[in-house]
Amino acid sequence: MGTVSAVCSDGGHGFSKPVRDRILLLEGLGVEGDAHLGVTVQHRSRVAQDPTQPNLRQVHLIHQELFEEVAAAGFTVGPGQLGENVTTRGIDLLGLPRGARLRLGPEAVVEITGLRNPCLQIEGFRRGLLKEVVGRAEDGSAVRKAGVMGVVLAGGEVRPGDAVQVELPDGPHLPLERV
Template sequence: MLSASVLAVSRDAKHRFSKANQHSIRLLAGLGVEGDAHLGVTVQHRSRVARDPSQPNLRQVHLIHAELFDELRAAGYDVAPGDLGENITTSGLALLDLPTGTRLRLGPAAVVEVTGLRNPCLQIDAFRSGLLKEVVGRDETGAVVRKGGVMSVVVVGGVVRPGDAIAVELPDPPHRPLERV
């Protein structure tokens, strides 16, 4: 079994779809990624701000598993870390299988708590036509399956770098499956 690690870290100070890869990012407790457009105690995603700017920001840090990129490449889409707007690209960790409330220790100090699934929007098709159907689909029962990563909040701040180990701390049972946030 592969050990979980950080493959890449990304941020962007502006609200653009993709984020530039960095040598490191600093997570700030209760806020998100320093220098990122989604930093804040309250929601920063433009569509959500338009609905209710006072909502808590449950989407401070976006994580995507690099294994999704392999799946997308097999479907004809060349996607790299940061392209889908994530802050942290992971390797060796089944992010989508984690229960709500899972804590991830990223490197020596930082800790994030998983709040739910990213719900990709139509912007993803502007990035690569037809990509939305690859990251949001349906299972054999007809239930919606979202593959676009998970969202989290920063519990303990710290610097995160590519190559950092990821330790998983599951919440006490009963475990709640991830829902879109």
């Protein structure tokens, strides 16, 4: 079991999100008041491609341990600064299979849909940071470390200090891919 370290939201399409005392997850929509709230995709580049595609990126989660990892490379990054809604501690988010469910606090449930695809905005935030959040595997493939995306299956309030419980899907576990 892990914990929620921080929660963040922003109604605008800026890069970083301010830390909040609480956020409210809305079933099938995302984070109340957040720019990415909606049944259909809200990410601007994806809206330009096809505004009717489903929103598989309603909630962005990052593990607090990533901030410690990039700090070792000289980068200071805090909750919300990479645009996430929920910062967790003690959960291997990147190791979860597609379809894993996270219980956040007493009511909310988020189903993991895939990996965040880090973009050049990270480089604009801190020069050189993109290289730290996108590594390379031995075979040369990209290793995306900037968190996971999910959809809200059950709504509820989420606050720092809330428990995070992982429920793995039945059957074969499919690895996360970028969404």
